[in-house]
Structures are given as C-alpha cells and as structure tokens.
Amino acid sequence: MTPPLLRRVAALQRVGRPDRRLMARSAALPRTRADDLLTMITRSADKAVLWWVVAGVLAARGGASRRAALRGIGSVGFASLSASFVAKELLPRRRPAASAVPQHRRLDRRPASSSFPSGHAASAAAFITGAFQESPATGVALLPLGAAVAYSRVHTGVHWPTDVGAGAALGVAASFATRHWWPVHDDRPGRTAHRADAPLMVDGEDMLAVVNPASGDPADDPTPEVRFAWPKADLLYPDPDTDLRSQITAEIARRTDTGPAVRALGVAGGDGTVAAVASVAADTGLPLALIPAGTLNHFARDVGVRSMPDADVATEHGSAVGIDLGEVSVHGPSGTHRRWFVNTASLGGYPEMVRLREKIEQRHPKWPSAVIAMIRVLRRAKPFPVRLGGKRALVWLVFVGNGTYAPKGFWPNRRPALDTGLLDVRYLRADVPYSRARFVLSVVTKTLHASRVYRQRDLPALDVELLDGYRRLATDGEIGPLGREFRFRSRPSALTIYRR
Structure with a gap:
C-alpha cells in the first residue's frame, strides 16, 4: 500500500485536466503585440536579472525604496534556492510540449529542469512581497510587472498554470521567512509623553x-x-x-x-x-x-x-516634545571630556571602522568605503579587556544606545520610545571559545537571546573602564577623544525638539 505522503507527491507530479484546459485557453488567444512583450519580459527575468535592475532603480531613490530593494533581492535569493535546489529536486515534473502553444510564442531555448514549481514566478512573488513589506506603495506598483512575469511562463509554453501558482506561493512564503532574521523596518516615530514649551518660529x-x-x-x-x-x-x-x-x-x-x-x-x-x-x-x-x-x-x-x-x-x-539624550564623560590623557550623543556610542571595532572608512572615502564613494572598512576591521579585530559595571570581561565591542532600541537582536534599527530614561547596552564577549563563530551561528539561527557570547541590558547608567590602555570612543558615527574610563548616563528630556 502506498504511503499517503508518496501519494500526495505523485499527485503533484501529474498534470491534471485544469492545467491542460487553462493552457489550451492561453494558446487559443489571438496573436497581438503583447506576445512579443511577454516574450521579452520572460527572458529578462532569467536568473532574476529583471529584479536586479528594478532593485537598482529603487535603491537609487533611498529611504523606504532602498529598503524595499534590499528585502526584495534577499527574498529572491531565498526563493530561488528553495525552488531550484529543493522543490524541483523533490517534485520532478515534465514541462508542457513545445506544440502546446503557437510557434511565434515558443522560446529559442526551452528550460530542461523540472517544471514544478516555476522559479520565475517564485522570484517575482518574492521580490514584490519583500518590497511590499518595506514599502506598500512600491509593492502595489510592481504587481502588474510581477503578474506579467508569472503569466509569461504559461504564455510561452514552458510551465503549467499550477507550476506558476505553486511558485508564487513559494515566493510569498520565502519573503515572509526572511523576517525571522531580518525584522521589517518600522517607520512609526518614537513615542514620548513629554510635551515641551517652545516658541513659535x-x-x-x-x-x-x-x-x-x-x-x-x-x-x-x-x-x-x-x-x-x-x-x-x-x-x-x-x-x-x-x-x-x-x-x-x-x-x-x-x-x-x-x-x-x-x-x-x-x-x-x-x-x-x-x-x-x-x-x-x-x-x-x-x-x-x-x-x-x-x-x-x-x-x-x-x-x-x-x-x-x-x-x-x-x-x-510651536509644537515640540522633550526627548532623552545620552551623555558620556571620557577620562583620558588630555583630561575629562563630556559629550552628548543622540543615537549611539561605541567602543571597539566600530570606531576603527569609521576612521578607516574616512580614509578610503578620499578615493572611493561612501557606501563602498563603509563595506570595505567593515570587512577589513572584522578580519583583524582584536578583543580588549574591560571592567563593565564593576565586572571584568574580555569583549570585541561595546555598544551603548540612547534609549531602548528594537529589535533586541544584533540589528537594532529603531527606538519605539524616546523618553525611557534608559541606555541600550550591548556587548560581544571574547572570553568564550570560538566566540565569533558562535556569535555568527546565533545570528543565523536567531538564538542570540540564549547565546553565551552576546549580552544586552537596558540600564540608566554604565561605567566602562579599559584595562589595556586607551581607546577612542565613537559617538553618532564621529570619532571622539582617547579615554580609559567612560561614564555613560541617560539624561531624561534633555533636549526639546520641534515635532508635529
């Protein structure tokens, strides 16, 4: 007796009457200029070239469009792997015969891989779903293009309609799966309960x-x-x-x-x-x-x-609110310096990355310079001993955020509230065997909360003492003075800022 799972797999491999009926209806459509357009679209989507071009256009606009492009391409990568190396291998299915559509629609090079599911439809659905999550308007605007790519696979006779439907479903699922590691950006401004008096300007x-x-x-x-x-x-x-x-x-x-x-x-x-x-x-x-x-x-x-x-x-x-600021006192060879920071302060690899980026920027654009600097710094990063809140530790870096950031994983990207009176303290331990490898594994599996190498705390204040000499502090991306002792404090409602 055939197991139920194998029966379901065999059912997916068969081509049923609905597929043949829909394919016949598509083939019976009269010849129009749309035939050439759909052929061009389906070819442009080979190897996701079309979506890379769209991503480039969106990324150039910045803001939500750039985030839509990045998540879209990330979703396409995940969907393509799932469709080509998993689903097609597990569920082989023959493609429609070339004679299923008129001669003028047939592709010069017909694909030889399994028909189920459609990789083109998976990539289209993944990109549009990813873009929609970051920018709904962008996702809706791309829907006609995605639909054209998906239908073009049936129109040119290389996929059955259910191949396209399954590919689209796979693409949507793959895009939402990226949220496990990559939280969707939240554009809502941070909350604050502190109204402030400010003059009408x-x-x-x-x-x-x-x-x-x-x-x-x-x-x-x-x-x-x-x-x-x-x-x-x-x-x-x-x-x-x-x-x-x-x-x-x-x-x-x-x-x-x-x-x-x-x-x-x-x-x-x-x-x-x-x-x-x-x-x-x-x-x-x-x-x-x-x-x-x-x-x-x-x-x-x-x-x-x-x-x-x-x-x-x-x-x-004259609409204004009071928000918290971070304050740090730096005790070093040139005396004591006090600095405010509106976003973040950090010790370790980040200040070195900023300094190297500024040097590379003299010859290259800013974004490539930042990527090159990050790779170089991570390769040669060295741990340093500190005393954090009175406890000795060996760390790779120390991050201090003005306010409590979200999410609590390694990629903090927003502040839900601007008046918590707390600092977001995160550091990466180096006194655990294979700490960097374990850290990367925890990021990939999204288990940082249980990791022994990563620590996150929300504190009103933090004292950091270096035990191996002096280092520079970075605040809001700017390199600060050399210091050995750093006293971080949250200053509630220290800044009055105009906001609608």
Missing part, C-alpha cells in the same frame, strides 16, 4: 540654522530647503578648521551681545551634524528644529521628522 525669525552641504549627497545642497522653511533665519555653515560646537556657541554669544538673542536652533545635515547642534541645544536650553539632509538620518527618522515640510509645520505651530 514664524519664518525662522531669531533662529540660528546650521547647514551642512557636505552631509548626504554633495550635489544636493539643503540650503534652498532651509531658506524656504525659515527665510528669516541666520544660516551658519560649518568651518572645517573649527570645532562645530565651539563655532555655534560663539555665534550664540555674539548674537546675545548684539541682539536680538537666538530663540531656537535649526540644523540641516546628517546624524553627525545633528548631534553637534543638539549638544549645544541641550547645553543652552534652546529648542531644536531639524531638516534631515544626511545619508541615513537615523535620529530624524526616530523623532518623526522625515522632510522639510514636517520641520516647517512644527516650528510654525
């Missing part, structure tokens, strides 16, 4: 706005946007030979002496520039308005300011 009158044209794309100067939002604001451009914090502080003092005094600070730049201006705003008690103009804009995204209109409306209505 009509046209930016009595505002000092720092504009950094070097942030993000050098060809995209944010000055016109700042002028549109705050036409009466005084603009200040960073002087590369002067510390930006000192430059802002000196300008505020000059305006105070000559009048009228500065009532608010504005900034248009990336996270590094925003961090510098925010530190001055926290020290002086001035409210901060920001226009995201960098490459990543992590802080602006968490705060909920995504563009110039968001900043313009918030300042015109």
Whole structure:
C-alpha cells in the first residue's frame, strides 16, 4: 500500500485536466503585440536579472525604496534556492510540449529542469512581497510587472498554470521567512509623553540654522530647503578648521551681545551634524528644529521628522516634545571630556571602522568605503579587556544606545520610545571559545537571546573602564577623544525638539 505522503507527491507530479484546459485557453488567444512583450519580459527575468535592475532603480531613490530593494533581492535569493535546489529536486515534473502553444510564442531555448514549481514566478512573488513589506506603495506598483512575469511562463509554453501558482506561493512564503532574521523596518516615530514649551518660529525669525552641504549627497545642497522653511533665519555653515560646537556657541554669544538673542536652533545635515547642534541645544536650553539632509538620518527618522515640510509645520505651530539624550564623560590623557550623543556610542571595532572608512572615502564613494572598512576591521579585530559595571570581561565591542532600541537582536534599527530614561547596552564577549563563530551561528539561527557570547541590558547608567590602555570612543558615527574610563548616563528630556 502506498504511503499517503508518496501519494500526495505523485499527485503533484501529474498534470491534471485544469492545467491542460487553462493552457489550451492561453494558446487559443489571438496573436497581438503583447506576445512579443511577454516574450521579452520572460527572458529578462532569467536568473532574476529583471529584479536586479528594478532593485537598482529603487535603491537609487533611498529611504523606504532602498529598503524595499534590499528585502526584495534577499527574498529572491531565498526563493530561488528553495525552488531550484529543493522543490524541483523533490517534485520532478515534465514541462508542457513545445506544440502546446503557437510557434511565434515558443522560446529559442526551452528550460530542461523540472517544471514544478516555476522559479520565475517564485522570484517575482518574492521580490514584490519583500518590497511590499518595506514599502506598500512600491509593492502595489510592481504587481502588474510581477503578474506579467508569472503569466509569461504559461504564455510561452514552458510551465503549467499550477507550476506558476505553486511558485508564487513559494515566493510569498520565502519573503515572509526572511523576517525571522531580518525584522521589517518600522517607520512609526518614537513615542514620548513629554510635551515641551517652545516658541513659535514664524519664518525662522531669531533662529540660528546650521547647514551642512557636505552631509548626504554633495550635489544636493539643503540650503534652498532651509531658506524656504525659515527665510528669516541666520544660516551658519560649518568651518572645517573649527570645532562645530565651539563655532555655534560663539555665534550664540555674539548674537546675545548684539541682539536680538537666538530663540531656537535649526540644523540641516546628517546624524553627525545633528548631534553637534543638539549638544549645544541641550547645553543652552534652546529648542531644536531639524531638516534631515544626511545619508541615513537615523535620529530624524526616530523623532518623526522625515522632510522639510514636517520641520516647517512644527516650528510654525510651536509644537515640540522633550526627548532623552545620552551623555558620556571620557577620562583620558588630555583630561575629562563630556559629550552628548543622540543615537549611539561605541567602543571597539566600530570606531576603527569609521576612521578607516574616512580614509578610503578620499578615493572611493561612501557606501563602498563603509563595506570595505567593515570587512577589513572584522578580519583583524582584536578583543580588549574591560571592567563593565564593576565586572571584568574580555569583549570585541561595546555598544551603548540612547534609549531602548528594537529589535533586541544584533540589528537594532529603531527606538519605539524616546523618553525611557534608559541606555541600550550591548556587548560581544571574547572570553568564550570560538566566540565569533558562535556569535555568527546565533545570528543565523536567531538564538542570540540564549547565546553565551552576546549580552544586552537596558540600564540608566554604565561605567566602562579599559584595562589595556586607551581607546577612542565613537559617538553618532564621529570619532571622539582617547579615554580609559567612560561614564555613560541617560539624561531624561534633555533636549526639546520641534515635532508635529
């Protein structure tokens, strides 16, 4: 007697009447210009070339489109492996005969692999589902293209309709499976229960706005946007030979002496520039308005300011909230230095990566430079002994986030709340055998919560003492001073920021 599982497998391998009937109806359609278009589409989707091209176009737009492209391509890779190396091997099925469709539709090179399931349909469904998860509008816009790719396999006579249906289902499942390791980005701004008083800044009158044209794309100067939002604001451009914090502080003092005094600070730049201006705003008690103009804009995204209109409306209505800042005191050979950070601070491999990236950037674009720097640093990383919260440990790196980040795995990407009064502390131990290999395995299997090499804690404060000399601290992607002792603190509602 045949086992039930084998009977089901045999049923999938057979071609039933519904498949033959639908194939016949497709073959009976009259010849039109759509025949050539569908042939071109099906060829362009070979080896997922079409989806790589679409991903390149989306990635160039940045933001949610770039995330849609990345998840789409990741989903295609997973779906292709599942379809070609698993499903096709386990469920071999003959393809339709070449004579099933008219001569003008037939492909010059017919595939010889198993017909079930359709790899083209799997890739199309995987890419669109992945894109939809990150950007619903992008996913919906790509649906017609995906449907055309899927149907083209039946139209050209190389797949049965159920092959296409099974491939599409496999692609959707593969895309959702990526969420196990790769959480979907959440665009919702961080919550805060602390409303703050801030003056109405009509046209930016009595505002000092720092504009950094070097942030993000050098060809995209944010000055016109700042002028549109705050036409009466005084603009200040960073002087590369002067510390930006000192430059802002000196300008505020000059305006105070000559009048009228500065009532608010504005900034248009990336996270590094925003961090510098925010530190001055926290020290002086001035409210901060920001226009995201960098490459990543992590802080602006968490705060909920995504563009110039968001900043313009918030300042015109005096709508502001109080949010936490991170503070670190660095004790080193040149004395004690105090720094604020709006996103993260770290010790170990990350500061070295930033320094190397800046060196490579002199000859290469920013994104490739960051990738090259990361690979080099990871290859030659060395552990260092520390005392964390009074306990001795050997670590590869220490990460401190301003606020509690999500998810709690290795890839923190957002802050659900901006007023927790806590720091997100994460570090990777090096005193466990094969710690890096075990760490990678834990990331792949998503078992970091049970890993012996990875630690995560939410704390109001943390003291870190280096036991092997001095190291540089990185805050918000910028390299800081040398230090041996680092005292991290969360400062609740230290910054007043305009937000709708």
